[in-house]
Every structure is written in C-alpha cells, then in structure tokens.
Amino acid sequence: KAGVTQTPRYLIKTRGQQVTLSCSPISGHRSVSWYQQTPGQGLQFLFEYFSETQRNKGNFPGRFSGRQFSNSRSEMNVSTLELGDSALYLCASSRKTGNLNTDTQYFGPGTRLTVL
Amino acid sequence: QQQVKQSPQSLIVQKGGISIINCAYENTAFDYFPWYQQFPGKGPALLIAIRPDVSEKKEGRFTISFNKSAKQFSLHIMDSQPGDSATYFCAATVSGGYQKVTFGIGTKLQVIP
Numbered sequence: 001k002a003g004v005t006q007t008p009r010y011l012i013k014t015r016g017q018q019v020t021l022s023c024s025p026i027s028g029h030r031s032v033s034w035y036q037q038t039p040g041q042g043l044q045f046l047f048e049y050f051s052e053t054q055r056n057k058g059n060f061p062g063r064f065s066g067r068q069f070s071n072s073r074s075e076m077n078v079s080t081l082e083l084g085d086s087a088l089y090l091c092a093s094s095r096k097t098g099n100l101n102t103d104t105q106y107f108g109p110g111t112r113l114t115v116l
Numbered sequence: 117q118q119q120v121k122q123s124p125q126s127l128i129v130q131k132g133g134i135s136i137i138n139c140a141y142e143n144t145a146f147d148y149f150p151w152y153q154q155f156p157g158k159g160p161a162l163l164i165a166i167r168p169d170v171s172e173k174k175e176g177r178f179t180i181s182f183n184k185s186a187k188q189f190s191l192h193i194m195d196s197q198p199g200d201s202a203t204y205f206c207a208a209t210v211s212g213g214y215q216k217v218t219f220g221i222g223t224k225l226q227v228i229p
Contacts (some may be wrong), residue, residue, distance in 0.1 A: 043205060043219035055214035090159050101209045102148050107159025
C-alpha cells in the first residue's frame with residue numbers, strides 16, 4: 001500500500017511569490033491535515049480537510065489556504081511569500097472513521113520550502 | 117502559545133541507557149496522547165499512544181507514563197540503541213470531532229555507542 005506522497009519535495013521561491021503544494025493521501029483515507037515544521041516552533045497545525053470541507057484551521061494568516069478534491073487529494077497554497085514561511089510542510093492522512101482523532105495519522109515526507 | 121511543553125529539546129544517551137522525554141499539557145479536555153518518531157528526511161511516524169484512563173502503556177522498549185493529576189506524561193526508551201536516534205514529538209488532542217493535534221516542540225535524541 002502506497003504511503004502519503006507529497007510533491008514537490010523541494011521548492012525555492014522569492015518573497016512575494018505564491019506556491020502550491022500537493023498531497024496524495026493513502027488510498028481510503030478521507031482526512032488530510034497540513035502542518036508547518038520549523039526548528040523553533042516544532043509542528044504547527046495549519047488545517048484539516050475531510051470530504052472536501054475544511055474542518056479545522058490553525059492560527060495562520062489568510063495567506064495560507066487549502067482545498068481537497070473528491071479523490072481526497074489535497075493542495076495547500078501560500079500567497080505573498082515571506083521569509084518566515086521557509087519551513088518543511090507536512091501533510092498527514094487518516095481514515096477518520098467515526099470522526100475520531102484517534103485514528104493514526106500517516107505523514108508524508110514533506111515539502112521543503114525555502115523563501116529567498 | 118505552547119499548549120504542550122516538551123523537554124529536553126536535545127538528549128544524548130549512551131547505548132543501553134534509558135532515554136526519558138517529558139511533556140506537560142494545559143488543556144484538560146485533551147484525552148488522547150500520541151508520541152511520534154521522526155528520522156531525518158522523513159515525516160513523523162506514530163510510535164505509541166495513551167489515553168488518560170491508564171497510567172502506563174508499554175510496547176517493546178517504549179513505555180509511556182501518564183500522570184493525569186499533574187497533567188504530565190513521559191516517554192521512556194529502555195536499552196536505547198543507536199537506531200533510536202531521531203526526533204521525538206509528544207502530542208495531545210481531543211479524541212472526538214475535528215480537533216487539531218497539538219505537538220510538543222520535539223526532542224532530538226542521540227544514542228552514542
């Protein structure tokens with residue numbers, strides 16, 4: 001069974017640009033969550049999508065947005081990039097049976113974004 | 117605001133020793149506490165998880181201890197091996213509904229031969 005895949009694995013952008021990251025969950029998983037990982041802040045929750053609807057959102061500015069498609073694949077977009085957006089962006093999928101958060105989250109390898 | 121405080125941020129242990137990582141939380145609504153292990157270049161992977169109705173859970177060399185009254189929980193790695201060298205994250209969430217998972221800042225563990 002294929003794991004969570006994220007593309008691209010590495011990105012270099014300049015300030016002011018926008019970027020779109022993609023996540024393909026494990027087959028059968030309907031929930032996709034996104035996290036930002038930085039050395040100083042650890043893993044910070046961005047948002048969770050389930051059945052194409054955003055179910056929860058972390059404390060990030062509106063420049064961070066996402067969506068989920070009918071096949072559960074998800075994208076996140078960051079507009080007007082800032083230097084502080086440089087981070088590893090991780091997505092995680094889970095079955096989310098019965099809307100329980102105890103279903104195991106499986107993480108992808110992440111997309112390393114560098115903003116110059 | 118760090119709702120899950122994790123310490124230490126780095127830890128060096130000799131092979132065969134015990135690695136101990138501590139976490140404390142503030143939100144009494146949390147009722148599910150997973151631990152994740154992350155190797156360089158990989159995403160975190162679930163290691164072990166506990167609910168507050170038990171005080172200890174053991175899986176192989178990994179044990180979680182939970183103190184509900186103190187709102188603290190810890191990971192013990194017995195007989196630590198160089199292959200355990202990784203970053204460990206504690207986390208907490210509310211088990212029902214669409215509640216976010218809150219992670220600790222992480223502990224970088226190095227097990228030296």
